[in-house]
Amino acid sequence: MNRQARTKENLYKVFAILFWLVIWQVIAMIIDREMLLASPIAVIKALANLLTTSVFWQSLASSFRKIVLGFLTGTLFGVFIAVISYRFLLLRELFEPLIKVIKSTPVASFIIIALIWVGSANLSVLISFLMVVPVIYTNTLRGLCEIDTKLLEMSHVFRVSWLKRARYIYIPEVMPYFISAVSVGLGFCWKSGVAAEVIGLPKNSIGEALYEAKIYLMTKELFAWTIVIILISVLFERIIMALLKWIQKQLLL
Template sequence: MFSNRKNSKIKLWAAAVWLIVWQFASTSIGQEILLVSPVAVIERLFELVRTAGFWQSLGGSFLRILAGFLLGTAGGTVLAAGAAAVRRIDELLEPLVQTVKAVPVASFIILVLIWVSPENLSVIISFLMVFPVIYTNVRDGIRSMDPRLAEMAEVFEIPVLLRVRYIYASQVLPFFRAGCSLALGLCWKSGIAAEVIGLPENTIGENLYNAKIYLNTPDLFAWTLVIVAVSVLFEKVFLKLIDLAAKRTGRMGWKK
């Protein structure tokens, strides 16, 4: 159902070239406080991985951002279904969705920090970044469905649950997947930014802030590398689950 888009994958030779450029630039500057070398970053990363604090920070950030992503995905999907079915719901939510899309993340972080504790800030911010993306994609996916499928379901008296699972889900999944692919990157970026400002304890954002304060460039790059790696891994796993669900739905039929 979904293409692999092999051409979009990062090639090893291209990554190697940029690592060489990075190493050359770091050596030319000669000041690791300005630009640390990739070798020093990897060494520091291995040192961090062996500490309990690293895993506490990684787990704290991951759980908060995951909670925000799941809440945004669930809320966006449910409300998108309502908006696609009832025009008034769509009209009511449209100003809210457009506002969330337009307001800068930094503004949301500062505003939300007035109302909630720093520990929950990244959850709310991740939710706000994910919700409009999922809502818009799922709503548009439902609207783009072939109306003849719904008519067929009525004619053959297919039960509602089976319609949702084998007709609506299969048609909307490509839109949902595209929304998740975009939202996953946004929620990680915004969630970590919220942590850097809110400074909840035992989070990646707190470590990034401390690295900046103490001009600890190796730590700054090492934690940034962790963010990129975890974000990419989480996206691949989640999208793989969606692909498996799509294949399973496509293989299975229904019985009256």
């Protein structure tokens, strides 16, 4: 894409955001009841207030730490079981029903069971973990199974070392599947992690703040927290994606 086309596209993006903000503001003005729909201006003010409180930063840090921990351990575990399932058919068959059960069980059921098992403090770690494992497992395994067997035969014939095989054949072939799984998994983690906190109410967490906003009907704070969650998850996803793309590039050097 040339520079002019890119500038045009960016302008359209800004326009789209402004358009929906204006629509939001107009609807809020028509309804004229902050409790039902807070206006964007009121939300921005509430957000500015939140930023000045220490509870905000504590809650943000605590939830972020737990959800990211769940995501990272879930990703590592998902890749690990995908690799051993690829290698051993018996293990693949063994994991298959388990993964299907996790995939189709409602998040709320998991949250309630997990609340009994691990208590509220580490609830979001376990829920994020459980949400990310099936996505990473399924996609990584699919990527591994899609590797051209002819290339593997070639590497066998030329006696390519397992390290070079992993770096130049397996990882580059699996990477596109893995990257899309990470993108989907991250979204799941944030949504389910925060939902878990709303039910489990661990101290100083985003979930607790959302719950309080709900019971005291603080709509503008609810909206402000939602914006914070969206921003933090988008930012984190961008960082992770950039890192993965960089790794992908380095592998081919």
